[in-house]
Structures are given as C-alpha cells and as structure tokens.
Amino acid sequence: DTAVSQTPKYLVTQMGNDKSIKCEQNLGHDTMYWYKQDSKKFLKIMFSYNNKELIINETVPNRFSPKSPDKAHLNLHINSLELGDSAVYFCASSHSGTNEKLFFGSGTQLSVL
C-alpha cells in the first residue's frame, strides 16, 4: 500500500492555466506538507497543515492555494500558471509533536509551456 500518494505523476500545461495536484496519506498522520523541488534539486517548504489547519505558509505567490478537506488529504491548486512554476512538487506527511519521519510522495512533475 502506498503511504503518501499524489496525482498526477506528470502535468504538462500552458501558461495561464489553472491546475490542481491531489495528495492522500494512509499513515494516520495529522500533519501534511507541500514541498517544491527546483531543477537544482533544492527542496523548499511551501505549506504545512496540521489537522486541516494551515500552520506554515512560506513566501509563496498567492496563486498557490492549499486545501485540506480532512487530515488525510492536502490538495494544491495553482492559478494562472507561469513558466517559473515548472518544478517537481512533493506532498509529505508526519506525526505532529514528534518532529520525526517525514514521509514523501513520489512527486508531481509540473511543466509549464
């Protein structure tokens, strides 16, 4: 069973479009994250949710909006896509209060043309 699953695996789209990436975890974790990995492999935190509440919101354009319908899901919606948004986006989850074992999904490769 996949612990943290995200869809789609690949996303190719035109500039200006709106797209969403979905993430689900079956680990019973209460904290979920979105990370962005650029072409140089640098991993940067974008958002963190704990029990459906936003707890970390790094400096990210407001075109990016996370949505957590329940603690097992954290989706990422991106409006008005730009060329610079091209990257790999990773969802991750962990137990709160223990700061251990961040589990990552397999990533969504977003290419904006």
Add this chain to the structure above:
Amino acid sequence: QQQVKQSPQSLIVQKGGISIINCAYENTAFDYFPWYQQFPGKGPALLIAIRPDVSEKKEGRFTISFNKSAKQFSLHIMDSQPGDSATYFCAASTIGNQFYFGTGTSLTVIP
C-alpha cells in the same frame, strides 16, 4: 537564508570507497537531524537520523557523526556501492515539525 548548509554539491566515489557528506546548522533549537536519500523519479526517503544527545549512529554501512559544539553533522557511507548512487539531503527539524533541508549532494558510485 539557508538554515542547513550542505557540501559537497556532487561526489564521485569508486565502488568500495567511503562517501562523506557534510552539513552545518546555526539554530540550536534543532533537535532532530535526518538524512534523506532520493533516487531519480522518486520522493526523498528517510535513510538514517540522529538526535543531538548522541555523537554517532550507525545503521549497516551508513553512519551519522554529530558534533554538537561545532553544529555540524555528516553522513558516512562505507563500502559504497553503485546502488547508493542517488541524491542525499541532510535536514534539521524542531519540535514544531518545521523541517529544513540542505541543498543536496549528488552521489555517483563508479563500478
């Protein structure tokens, strides 16, 4: 500001050799220091981790050395194998689950 500094950016090692990756941090509130391994097309996966109350942790061929006073920690891969070729990230976190990652090291082990 980079909370965790990692070096080298890339590393080439002969099969059977020792791979060493170094990281440094400033924030003394960090109390958990994991290393993640990432293969192409996959998400990072936890490899080994240490807390600052010990100076070394070993799991198989992988060892973390931790120097609290110098605020440095390193990953040693003994008897490096081609299957170890991957990108390695050090990280540091606080009790509030804020994880900070290093910039990554691309390791290539030559047969």
